[in-house]
Amino acid sequence: MNILPRLSIAHLPTPVESLERLSESLNGPRLLIKRDDQTGLAFGGNKTRKLELLLADAMQTGRRMLVTAGAIQSNHCRQTAAAAARYGFDCTLVLTGEPPEHYSGNLLLDRLFGAQIIWTDRQHREDKLQETFKRARDDGKNPYLVPYGGSSPVGAAAYALAIQEFLAQSVHADWMILASSSGGTHAGMVAGAHIFGYSGKILGISIDEPEQVLKVRVAALASQTAEVLGENQQFSADDIMVDANYLGEGYGVMGTLERHAIETFACQEGLLLDPVYTGRAAGGMLDLLQKGIFKKSETVLFWHTGGQPALFADKYQSELNLPES
Numbered sequence: 001m002n003i004l005p006r007l008s009i010a011h012l013p014t015p016v017e018s019l020e021r022l023s024e025s026l027n028g029p030r031l032l033i034k035r036d037d038q039t040g041l042a043f044g045g046n047k048t049r050k051l052e053l054l055l056a057d058a059m060q061t062g063r064r065m066l067v068t069a070g071a072i073q074s075n076h077c078r079q080t081a082a083a084a085a086r087y088g089f090d091c092t093l094v095l096t097g098e099p100p101e102h103y104s105g106n107l108l109l110d111r112l113f114g115a116q117i118i119w120t121d122r123q124h125r126e127d128k129l130q131e132t133f134k135r136a137r138d139d140g141k142n143p144y145l146v147p148y149g150g151s152s153p154v155g156a157a158a159y160a161l162a163i164q165e166f167l168a169q170s171v172h173a174d175w176m177i178l179a180s181s182s183g184g185t186h187a188g189m190v191a192g193a194h195i196f197g198y199s200g201k202i203l204g205i206s207i208d209e210p211e212q213v214l215k216v217r218v219a220a221l222a223s224q225t226a227e228v229l230g231e232n233q234q235f236s237a238d239d240i241m242v243d244a245n246y247l248g249e250g251y252g253v254m255g256t257l258e259r260h261a262i263e264t265f266a267c268q269e270g271l272l273l274d275p276v277y278t279g280r281a282a283g284g285m286l287d288l289l290q291k292g293i294f295k296k297s298e299t300v301l302f303w304h305t306g307g308q309p310a311l312f313a314d315k316y317q318s319e320l321n322l323p324e325s
């Protein structure tokens, strides 16, 4: 296997904890949680692991600036801005939306970390990102383009290594369930399962893509991720498990599914989920548990990917802040 250059940023290994009260109340299988919301770096989340490899890659090639893009409440952008600050990079974020009057949640943190923000709309995001990158390069700023969600093969490789970390924790899990969006986390896990010998199922709950689109994306990325790690393995869409039944009203729209999951994890386990990713994925998992998809003898692990600063974005905070019923 190739050893990739890697910075040491994350607090690893992240703990695996048992969700005793939740499993009991559901009269269901044993439930575990892998706490990648506790990876460190500006409130943690799954992007910390990816950034360990992406920043090392940027440094090796002498770059001085990070350019990336995302949604207005992007966790990826918040963590990229924090990593840039820590290692002395300039950082420019291309965000979709309009500058709000009041900065909150992840966006507030982007600004605290000193990132420059460029606003665009969804339709022009890719052009704006390329244009921003090219201008920085022409200005001699030596930029590094961090892909959406940090999901290049190098970024995704961090989640292959996370599977190696999990296996060393000697905990058994028949299922791993995670929020899957740009697909790097999911793809890295699939590649890692193959390389390091995890034989359970890895189910990605889609956050914003139809099932087949996400399967194809994750399979291609998993193959490329295996390749950067020096392993020759081709994955096909059929190798990837995706459930796209929980897309609700679309990306970033918190509905009853997400609210219910956030409240359930908070009240029964003292754990915080986020309104965009883990709330949706855990909501899907609770629904699948209710439907009896998992055997009672099985162990189901929810891989927490972070995102909690979005709870304090004005939009979500006000939606969660309903009078007691």
Ligand SMILES: *Cc1c(COP(=O)(O)O)cnc(C)c1O
Pocket: 045, 046, 047, 075, 076, 149, 151, 179, 180, 181, 182, 183, 184, 185, 186, 274, 277, 278, 305, 306, 307, 308
């Ligand atoms: C980015 C993100 C995800 C999705 O990870 P991908 O690798 O983009 O699929 C899941 N959860 C949280 C909290 C995230 O910020």
